[in-house]
Structures are given as C-alpha cells and as structure tokens.
Amino acid sequence: MDDAEVLKKRGYIMGINLGEGSYAKVKSAYSDRLKCNVAVKIIDKRKAPRDFLERFLPREIEMLARVKHPCIIKTYEIFETSDGKVYIVTELGVQGDLLEFIKKRGAIPEDVARKMFYQLANAIKYCHELDIVHRDLKCENLLLDKEYNIKLTDFGFSKRVARDEDGRVVLSKTFCGSAAYAAPEVLQGIPYQPKVYDIWSLGVVLFIMVCGSMPYDDSNIKKMLKLQKEHRVHFPRSKVLSVECKDLIYRMLQPDVSRRLCIDEVLMHDSGFL
Structure with missing residues (x-):
C-alpha cells in the first residue's frame, strides 16, 4: 500500500513533498479530523541504518510523545505499518523554517x-x-x-x-x-x-x-x-x-x-x- 493510501485510511489527504532524505521524507497532508493541514514524516525502517533504528528513532518517538509546550511543534499521532514504515504526524509550520x-x-x-x-x-x-x-x-x-x-x-x-x-x-x-x-x-x-x-x-x-x-x-x-x-x-x-x-x-x-x-x-x- 502506498503512502497516500495509508494516510487516507487514517483520515489524511496527502499533499506536497516538504523534504526528502535517504530513508525519510516529509509530506504535507490535510486532516479531516483536525480540519487543518499537518506535516507527516515518513520513515522507511528498511532503508534506515541500524544505529538510527536502535538509538535515535526510539528516543525521538519517546520525546515527541512527552513534550507539550506552545513553542514546540505539536505531535498528533505516531503509527507504524506492517511493511516497516513509521508515520509521525505533527503540526505544520506554515511559514516555513x-x-x-x-x-x-x-x-x-x-x-x-x-x-x-x-x-x-x-x-x-x-x-x-x-x-x-x-x-x-x-x-x-x-x-x-x-x-x-x-x-x-x-x-x-x-x-x-x-x-x-x-x-x-x-x-x-x-x-x-x-x-x-x-x-x-x-x-x-x-x-x-x-x-x-x-x-x-x-x-x-x-x-x-x-x-x-x-x-x-x-x-x-x-x-x-x-x-x-x-x-x-x-x-x-x-x-x-x-x-x-x-x-x-x-x-x-x-x-x-x-x-x-x-x-x-x-x-x-x-x-x-x-
């Protein structure tokens, strides 16, 4: 199942590409539930290095679930599919970086x-x-x-x-x-x-x-x-x-x-x- 289909099933309409690396990309999407645009970071665990999978990704997921502050980007949900892709859905910085x-x-x-x-x-x-x-x-x-x-x-x-x-x-x-x-x-x-x-x-x-x-x-x-x-x-x-x-x-x-x-x-x- 491609990313657009996966996101559609979760209530997101996939939009444009915001950035891409060797094993991760960031897409914009529209959330039916939130009635706003969001950012979706998609990590392909099959392409990611072991050090990242064992150390950095678990820490990132733990921290994103923990931090809640008006000046820190809001995390809406994190989920993983059976084919080894992790989706991190966050607030969108609409004015860029x-x-x-x-x-x-x-x-x-x-x-x-x-x-x-x-x-x-x-x-x-x-x-x-x-x-x-x-x-x-x-x-x-x-x-x-x-x-x-x-x-x-x-x-x-x-x-x-x-x-x-x-x-x-x-x-x-x-x-x-x-x-x-x-x-x-x-x-x-x-x-x-x-x-x-x-x-x-x-x-x-x-x-x-x-x-x-x-x-x-x-x-x-x-x-x-x-x-x-x-x-x-x-x-x-x-x-x-x-x-x-x-x-x-x-x-x-x-x-x-x-x-x-x-x-x-x-x-x-x-x-x-x-």
Missing part, C-alpha cells in the same frame, strides 16, 4: 528577534527542566506558524539526560547536530555536558537572527575552532546591535563550559536583552 525566513528577508530587527528568541529559550527551559536535551538546535529546526511564532522541531538527536548514582550528569559522547552550530568541546570529541551544548547552539541561532550571517565559517573547522577557543565573536559592522544583545550572544558562545550560561541565566540575563 527560520533559515528560509532569514534568507528571504535578511537579518531580523532586534525587537522581533527578541520575541522569537524568548520563545525558543522558553522551549529549551521546558526541555531542560524535564532533563531532555535537543542537541540539534539550528535555524532549519525552528518552524514558524502563521503568526511567525517559533515552533521547535526535529527531536532526532534528543535524549534524556543520564545521571550517575550521585545524581551527577553523565557526559555525552555522541557528535550530534551540524558543525556550524556545534560547540568547541563537541567538535573536539571531548565528552560534553549536553545542556551546556544546547546553550552554545542557542548563541549561534541568536547571532544568525540579528546578523543574517553565521558567527563562524564552518568550511575550515580547524580555523573555526581556533576562533571559538579564543572567544572571538565578530559582529558585522553593517549591523547596529544593542550592547545587551551582543553581550548575551558573547556569553552563550563561551568556550569555557564552566562559564557558559545555563538556560535560566539566558532568560534572566542581567544585560536586560530579554
């Missing part, structure tokens, strides 16, 4: 970026309080609803934070996410604090929002790492940014993990950006 938005419109004015970033930071605070880490924060994983509110998506690299018998966080060893958004400790293959890693990626996202460009050029990882470790953040001269905004980015892009802000410090940043 943040990267597309910035590519079309350029840097976001600081007052608008402040509102969007506050929504994202609240979604991360919610996850971190549940001991869930995202580990793949990037502009492509931030969808926009019809009012341009942020909706965090793609929990493919997310996991529950492990703790030892004394309650201390067990360091992560898996390289997750995109190099351009990755913290220096992750790029170096050093076991890392996963919540602290999310904060670095938040800093990169905010920089891109207000500057319309990347803080570091990931085409040369060795050079990028050198700049990161020297705590050099170059803001474009063409952009007029408040001292508060620059200070918050600078403190999130802190190479010393013991000095990098935690999510509560981001939201209560003493410069007053948020």
Whole structure:
C-alpha cells in the first residue's frame, strides 16, 4: 500500500513533498479530523541504518510523545505499518523554517528577534527542566506558524539526560547536530555536558537572527575552532546591535563550559536583552 493510501485510511489527504532524505521524507497532508493541514514524516525502517533504528528513532518517538509546550511543534499521532514504515504526524509550520525566513528577508530587527528568541529559550527551559536535551538546535529546526511564532522541531538527536548514582550528569559522547552550530568541546570529541551544548547552539541561532550571517565559517573547522577557543565573536559592522544583545550572544558562545550560561541565566540575563 502506498503512502497516500495509508494516510487516507487514517483520515489524511496527502499533499506536497516538504523534504526528502535517504530513508525519510516529509509530506504535507490535510486532516479531516483536525480540519487543518499537518506535516507527516515518513520513515522507511528498511532503508534506515541500524544505529538510527536502535538509538535515535526510539528516543525521538519517546520525546515527541512527552513534550507539550506552545513553542514546540505539536505531535498528533505516531503509527507504524506492517511493511516497516513509521508515520509521525505533527503540526505544520506554515511559514516555513527560520533559515528560509532569514534568507528571504535578511537579518531580523532586534525587537522581533527578541520575541522569537524568548520563545525558543522558553522551549529549551521546558526541555531542560524535564532533563531532555535537543542537541540539534539550528535555524532549519525552528518552524514558524502563521503568526511567525517559533515552533521547535526535529527531536532526532534528543535524549534524556543520564545521571550517575550521585545524581551527577553523565557526559555525552555522541557528535550530534551540524558543525556550524556545534560547540568547541563537541567538535573536539571531548565528552560534553549536553545542556551546556544546547546553550552554545542557542548563541549561534541568536547571532544568525540579528546578523543574517553565521558567527563562524564552518568550511575550515580547524580555523573555526581556533576562533571559538579564543572567544572571538565578530559582529558585522553593517549591523547596529544593542550592547545587551551582543553581550548575551558573547556569553552563550563561551568556550569555557564552566562559564557558559545555563538556560535560566539566558532568560534572566542581567544585560536586560530579554
């Protein structure tokens, strides 16, 4: 049975292709029950690598079923067919993702970026309080609803934070996410604090929002790492940014993990950006 037939039986009319990879694709669909358009991620387990099937897919499904927050994409249902396909039906980001938005419109004015970033930071605070880490924060994983509110998506690299018998966080060893958004400790293959890693990626996202460009050029990882470790953040001269905004980015892009802000410090940043 093809995807359109499978979805039709569940009350969805399949629409256009939203994205495609080697073992997964995302389609739009109309839900008769919800009376709105949705996104359907279709994963073909027969084509997916074992590591993904054994580790990442079960975690993603567990996290999607668990997280419920206005700034996180809503999951409506998850089901599997006998031929090994998993269908994840979620809210649709009707205005596309943040990267597309910035590519079309350029840097976001600081007052608008402040509102969007506050929504994202609240979604991360919610996850971190549940001991869930995202580990793949990037502009492509931030969808926009019809009012341009942020909706965090793609929990493919997310996991529950492990703790030892004394309650201390067990360091992560898996390289997750995109190099351009990755913290220096992750790029170096050093076991890392996963919540602290999310904060670095938040800093990169905010920089891109207000500057319309990347803080570091990931085409040369060795050079990028050198700049990161020297705590050099170059803001474009063409952009007029408040001292508060620059200070918050600078403190999130802190190479010393013991000095990098935690999510509560981001939201209560003493410069007053948020």
